[in-house]
Amino acid sequence: MRFIERSFKVNTTRRNEFIDITQEVEKIIKFSTVEIGDVIVYCPHTTAAITLNENADPDVVHDLLHTLEKLIPHKDSSYLHGEGNSDAHLKSSLVGVSEQILIKDGEMQLGRWQGIYFCEFDGPRGRDVIVQVRGE
Amino acid sequence: MRFIERSFKVNTTRRNEFIDITQEVEKIIKFSTVEIGDVIVYCPHTTAAITLNENADPDVVHDLLHTLEKLIPHKDSSYLHGEGNSDAHLKSSLVGVSEQILIKDGEMQLGRWQGIYFCEFDGPRGRDVIVQVRGE
């Protein structure tokens, strides 16, 4: 059993944004030479998240961000937290800060339409993504 | 450390539906003979999900699906994605496409009321579930 860990930076440019990080994760898996196991993609932030979703039509990401914003508005008179980013904290807990993808024959078992997204909910910021590949 | 992976098909019959797959996962764990470790239940789709929830009273699943539909309606004039399933993509990211359940003494440590559900949000379709048992 081996554990290979790497991290990389993501620079976001808008308050709400999904950034496709599939290729960065693929490179780390190739480097690890792990054939069977899994990869954990993790972000150590409380106003961002990691998710898997369609990376073919960019309208999907538009609709995800737009609908999240309608459900959980940026401004709401009932928020107490002084930083003005309570919406981002809730989106982070609902989407979740990590994803785990199975590895077989040295490749992630992503579905045909699945890509890995870093989800920014309180940008623009410099963010960290930690990737741990585990297996044999 | 051993990795045993199997997959199976789920045929859904409605647009929104939860299908209990607990027994299918239990069979794979029994077959694996893993005593301690974990199991990852993963679906490689962007309009479906995996979740743990009560499998005693079917009204719980009714209420989950009904409330999700109220929060994230199927039709909304602000969606841009042409396939008409933007709601399903968002439900998939919020519920999440995988669950990880701990194994001890050869059994999943599910709580008394917990079952494993495949969540269809854009059916009916034929779907895949991948199960990886890892441990010793």
Next chain:
Amino acid sequence: MRFIERSFKVNTTRRNEFIDITQEVEKIIKFSTVEIGDVIVYCPHTTAAITLNENADPDVVHDLLHTLEKLIPHKDSSYLHGEGNSDAHLKSSLVGVSEQILIKDGEMQLGRWQGIYFCEFDGPRGRDVIVQVRGE
């Protein structure tokens, strides 16, 4: 590869409540002496959850609970489930019942603001948290 598993009790005092369990998990990791790997924090319940979020300003937790309650009200005439806790079941599936945190150099790689929360959505109750540390 080693697997160290411990569990502990959480006694909640309100219907909706986040309880910071970061220190309990840290103690189990220290006890395990695992240097690299991960920890899974899991709750075997269908009306509770585990999440990572800010543990500096308590107003963040207030806003999370308040906004969740607005989105998914406790009482709704369309719920069929007789126990009156359908909202809690949905919150559990959306937030999720487990978190996985990477371990390196014997420490959880939590971000500066990240704490681990047990999320009660149908308290007050006595609850269980299962922690499995895995690695070398």
